[in-house]
Amino acid sequence: MSNRRTMAEQLADWAHDVRWEDLSEEAMQALKGRMLDSIGCAIGALEGKPVKTIRRMTKDLGGEPLVTLIGGGKTTPDYATLYNGAAVRYLDFNDSYLAKNETGHPSDNIAPVLASAEYADADGRDFLLALALAYQVQCRLSDVAPVRDHGFDHTVQGEYGAAVGAARAMGLNSSQIANAAAIAGTGYNSLRVTRTGELSNWKGLAYPNTAMGAVHAAMLAKYGITGPREVFEGNKGFMDTIAGEFELDWSNENLERVTETIIKRFNAEIHSQSSIEGLLELRDREQIKPEDIKEIRLTTFDVAYNIIGGGEEGGKKLIRYKEEADHSLPYMLAAAYLDGQVMPEQYEPERIKQDDIQQLLQKVDVKPSEEYSDRFPDEMACKIKLETNDGHIFTVEKNDYQGFKTQPAGWDVLMEKYNGLTAKIDSDLAARIADTVKNLENVKISELTELLGQVKIREAE
Structure with a gap:
């Protein structure tokens, strides 16, 4: 075996050695903001059909009650990652995060790191x-190693992030972190067909599934299972x-x-945000x-x-x-x-089927611009x-939107979105969750997960 440190091992050394003092105040506040935003998204999604389906599957499968499910109950870390991740993403x-040739959703890493x-x-x-x-x-992998044009999904870069984050959260050593990254990086290279052509539930479940695998990889590494050291640069590895x-x-x-990273103002795919705000x-x-x-x-x-x-990933008028x-x-x-808005209610089945929206969408024409x-x-x-x-003819032009990196969303803006998404749960509990997130560097993570386990959706009156 070569004594040369492979890229995965260098990654693991860095991930093992970073300390709390290496995290800037700005980055810490951004992380807490992403936590608040994602928990709001998860609570707002608990009534979604795929989320409820995975909840039912998780209940049927059981599992040692080690980690909290948002909305109550406990299961194994990997099963909890799938369910909580599905709720965050649905x-x-x-x-x-926008790289030149790759767009991902890094808050998809919250579920695996939280479970770990x-x-x-x-x-x-x-x-x-x-x-x-x-x-x-x-x-960073999205910056330097985009995969979309090669037919793979942005979850591919995520498998490394989720595995490293989960392994670090579990307190693993450098060798174990490297093995977690290598196992996940070898095992979860998802295809871009997830997001092209006729879309399915898998669009919202691909990353939760990858994250579940990443937590499983970290657990395997914790117990001593090894992965390919040269997962990045080796013969038929990630680069090859x-x-x-x-x-x-x-x-x-x-x-x-x-x-x-940027926050969505509207409940819509990220690249639509400025055009929706403009319209x-x-x-x-x-x-x-x-x-x-x-x-x-x-x-x-x-x-x-x-x-x-309606470009290379398929037509967008059969909805x-x-x-x-x-x-x-x-x-x-x-x-x-x-x-006058694009929020979860705009995706209710009865809204999608109505004639007014079906007719107006046929009048929308989209073209690309080289300058833009x-x-x-x-x-x-x-x-x-x-x-x-x-x-x-009436015209509007936009360069950004509220929530883009040129107009970052502060805590007050995030709280407004959070309060809307959590309107169906007890308001005191929602406020306690938000306060705990705001003070997260000073509490045990179990204080937050205990609150998340108390979430219950109120029945419509």
């Missing part, structure tokens, strides 16, 4: 530091088979990438009746066009259910114009032209 309302931290009886600082590592690993050659010196990494501004300004609209023409950047605008609707610019813009594409990901530039039946 609404498609959690944060995003509770399992290890960690404190809030241990949890936040492990979560910062997970964010950094996923985001998927990403191509790249360089990343983990010893020089910081923990700041979380500060460059709502035009709607409020001009007060044009929906029946007077001849066409809504959106010019946007290539990533938005290809993923949600039958939530997974198709929240990845369709025509649907989301039609919903925004008709309802060159400005991404530093901007989310777009231009909307709304033409009325009598030939008048």
Whole structure:
């Protein structure tokens, strides 16, 4: 065996050695903000059909009651990761990170790191530091090793982040962290078909499944199972088979990438946010009746066009259910114009099927712009032209939106979103959860998970 430290081992050495003092105040506050946002998303999703289905499956399978499920009950760390992760992800309302050729949702790492931290009886600082590592690993790999154009899903970079974060939260040593990353990195390379063509429940479950595998990999490593040391650079490893050659010196990494993640203002795919905000501004300004609209023409950047605008990942005008609707610019813009918002209720089955929204989405035309594409990901530039039946054209242009890195969402903005998402649970409990998150560096992680286990959705009156 070679004595040379492989990339996975260098990654593990760095992840093992970072300390609380390495986390800046700005990064810590950003992590707590992402926690609040994601917990709100999870609570708001507990009535979602796939989430309830996984809850039923988890209950049927049982498992040692070691880790808390949001909404009550306990199970094994890996099963808890799947369920809690599904809840965080289902609404498609959690944060995003924009690299030039890859977009991911790093808060998908919260479920595996939270489960691992509770399992290890960690404190809030241990949890936040492990979560910062997970964010950094996923985001930096997205920067230098994008996989979307090779036919793989953004969960591929996430498998390394989730495994490293989970292993650090469990208090594993450097060798065990390397094995966790190697096992997860070898075993969970998901296909991009998850998000192309006809969409399915798997769109919201691919990362929770990867994260469950990452926690399982960390557990295997904890018990002494080894993985391929050369998972990155080895013969038929990650570089050779998927990403191509790249360089990343983990010893020089910081923990700041979380500060460059962005929050969704609207319950819509991330690349739609500026166009939705722009159309709502035009709607409020001009007060044009929906029946007077001849066409809504959106010019946007290539990533938005290809993923949600009808480009290379498939047409976006046959909309039958939530997974198709929240990845369709025509649907989301039609919903925004008709309802004045894009929130979870815009994806209720009865709303999707109504004639007004089905007719208006057919009038939305999306095209890419080379200029706007060159400005991404530093901007989310777009231009909307709304033409009325009598030939008048009204225009709005946007470069960003509230929640983008140029207009970061502060705690007050996040609390407003959180309060909306948690409106169906006891308000005192919701406030206690938010206060605990705000003070997370000073409490045991079990104080937070105990509160999350008390969540109950009130029945409609």
